[in-house]
Amino acid sequence: MKVVAVLGSPHPDGPSSTIAKEVIRGAKDAGHEVVIYQIDDIDFKGCRGCGYCKQHDADCILDDGLKPYWKDLHECGALIVSAPNYASNVRGDMITYMNRHYCLFTIKDGNFTLRIHPGIKLVGIFSQGNSDPEAYMDNYKWFLGDFQNRAMELQDILVHTGGMPLDPDSEIMTKAYKLGKEL
Numbered sequence: 001m002k003v004v005a006v007l008g009s010p011h012p013d014g015p016s017s018t019i020a021k022e023v024i025r026g027a028k029d030a031g032h033e034v035v036i037y038q039i040d041d042i043d044f045k046g047c048r049g050c051g052y053c054k055q056h057d058a059d060c061i062l063d064d065g066l067k068p069y070w071k072d073l074h075e076c077g078a079l080i081v082s083a084p085n086y087a088s089n090v091r092g093d094m095i096t097y098m099n100r101h102y103c104l105f106t107i108k109d110g111n112f113t114l115r116i117h118p119g120i121k122l123v124g125i126f127s128q129g130n131s132d133p134e135a136y137m138d139n140y141k142w143f144l145g146d147f148q149n150r151a152m153e154l155q156d157i158l159v160h161t162g163g164m165p166l167d168p169d170s171e172i173m174t175k176a177y178k179l180g181k182e183l
C-alpha cells in the first residue's frame with residue numbers, strides 16, 4: 001500500500017516530525033511504500049476558489065508544488081499529517097494545505113460527490129507547548145474533520161506536549177510505531 005505523509009513543521013527534528021517519522025518507520029517495516037512531503041520544502045499557494053475543480057470535475061488546477069501530491073493521494077491507502085500548534089491551532093501552512101482539498105468534491109445537480117476513493121486511513125500528529133493534551137483537541141479534530149469529510153477514516157490522534165528529546169521508549173513513540181505497523 002502507498003502511504004502519504006505530510007510533515008507540517010519547520011523543524012525536521014522537532015517533536016511532531018519525530019513522532020510522524022516513527023509512524024513512517026512502522027509503516028515501512030510493515031512493507032508499505034511511504035511518500036513524504038515536507039511542507040516547508042513545497043512552494044504552494046492557498047485555494048483561490050476559482051471553481052475550476054467543480055466545473056471540470058478535476059484535481060486542483062494550480063500549477064505549484066502540490067501538483068504531484070494529488071496523484072499520490074488518489075493512489076494511497078493512508079495519509080499521515082503532522083503539525084505543531086501555533087496560536088492555539090494547527091500551524092497555518094497546514095491549514096492552507098488542508099483548504100486545497102476543496103477540489104476533492106464535485107457538485108452535480110446540487111449534490112456533493114466525492115472525487116477520491118473512500119476509506120483512506122488518516123493519522124493526525126500534533127505537538128504543543130501546553131501540557132494539557134486536551135487543550136486544543138477541538139481544533140485538531142476540526143482540522144482532521146476536513147479529511148474525514150472526504151471519507152477518510154481516522155485511526156488515531158497523537159498529541160505531544162513539552163519539548164525534546166523524545167525518549168524512543170516513551171509511550172507516544174511506542175504508540176506511533178505500532179500505529180504505522182498496523183496501517
Ligand SMILES: Cc1cc2nc3c(=O)[nH]c(=O)nc-3n(C[C@H](O)[C@H](O)[C@H](O)COP(=O)(O)O)c2cc1C
Pocket residue numbers: 009010011013014015016017083084085086087088089127128129130131162163
Ligand atoms: C508561532 C508559535 C506559536 C505557538 N503557539 C502555541 C500555542 O498557542 N499553544 C501551545 O501550546 N504551543 C504553542 N507554540 C509552541 C509549539 O506548538 C511547540 O513548541 C511545538 O512542540 C513545536 O513543535 P515542532 O518542533 O514539531 O514544530 C507556539 C510556537 C510558535 C513558534
